[in-house]
Amino acid sequence: MKMLTEIGNIVLFLRDLAQVSVKNKLNTHIVSEQIVKVTEQSFLTTALAGFFVGAIMTVQFTLQVRDFGALGYLGGLATSATVREVGPLLIAFMLSGKVGAFTSAELGTMRVTEQIDAIRCLGANPLLELILPRYIGIVVSSFFLLVIGLFMSIFGGLLMGIVFSGINPEEYLRHIPTIVSAGSILSGLIKCFVFALVLASICTYKGYSASGGAKGVGRAVVSTAVATMVTIVVADWLTSFIGDVIVTLYLGSS
């Protein structure tokens, strides 16, 4: 019951946000500031995580593919899995740990120290001034981070392919374009977009509606982390499922 109320509140919050964003002119300066800030903050983390995830994927796929003598496909397989599935999920997890927690803590602190009420008193709309730039910043910079993470994962996979499974770099790279199709890249981008929307909605809402002093901020941060993790995994399944249905509708049974 409590969960339903929460979902309803998020929907109302998003409706207000959409109204504000349609009616007012966007302050592009603040938005680009946020984009730069979010990208800069998470750059190193994402690159590091992407590198090691690519390496892990290569090690695991090597163990599986080696028995069939299909090591040549290793590069394509590992990259395809990263682009379609693991990359967006990883970026979302990293963002929710870093940016999600930070944003909800920041907004929550503003709420409990009555800075948000002060903004309203000055005749400005906190949704327009605070929430919307952060929301757009998270969504846009997630794409930059996705690209960084994917390139780093290809690099990590290539390195592990040479060191661990002993195939030439050329062999590893050659099958990437044949297996990774435009559809896979599109699916990865759509997933990344959906995860970023979910993450931005939850962390701004939780921070904006925090209450009850410093402890309330802590509670908001922890519940943001849990809620984003659960919603991202569910959204992952949902996008896979809907994408599957759409592909089947257009191409017939594959």
Add this chain to the structure above:
Amino acid sequence: MIAEFFGLFGRTLAYMITPPYRIKDIVRQIQFIAFESAPVVVFCLSFAAIVTIIEASFHMKLIIHNDSLVPGFASLLIIRELGAVVTALLVTSRVGAGLAAEVGSMQVTEQIDALKMLGIDPIRFLVVPRFVAGVISGVILTVVATCICLYGAVIASEIKLGYTAGHFIMAMRAFVHFNDLIQAMVKGAFFGAVIPLFSCFFGFRCRAGAEGVGLATTNSVVATSIAVIIIDFVLSWVFSYLYI
């Protein structure tokens, strides 16, 4: 900073094997880490299993035009990687953040200094029970989550790919060895050890004010996630040499 961290780690290990043992505290922490996280972890992992099945089938069809090996591969992937790593990442964001916030606010409100004044070592009192509980519940959660995740995979492969549960289990027996489960448990233990260590470390270093607590929480979650991924990579590598 790294030296400080290993100092904390070493003292935790030293205090862990010397009495008093604080069994009651450990049990309470296990209840917080393992029992209360279990529903979220199990729920998320079941969805992750379904997605794994769908994606594995896609890739298999792309390369060998046949997805009859998907149950075996997917169960191998779930047991070796997914079960331990996704569990660890979820526990990091739930328990790790909670512990860092708890220890951080204790530091800010000078409760840790009060403990020192009373002659109680904060590492023995705070870190050791959480560390031991983290290791134990890492193993428990990984095993439970992997089992339920496999159920999810069975259901998904039956509905989505049309392979019966019997076929799935036959394929699993051909691909998965008992060693793989032990590997998952070792990974779970390592991840469970890392989470409380990092949260307590960043909690102890917390600077004053509400912002300090938030910063400590964020830092500990990020550091733990990165550490989990790196440890997973190292362990996968080591185990792949041990088995062959």
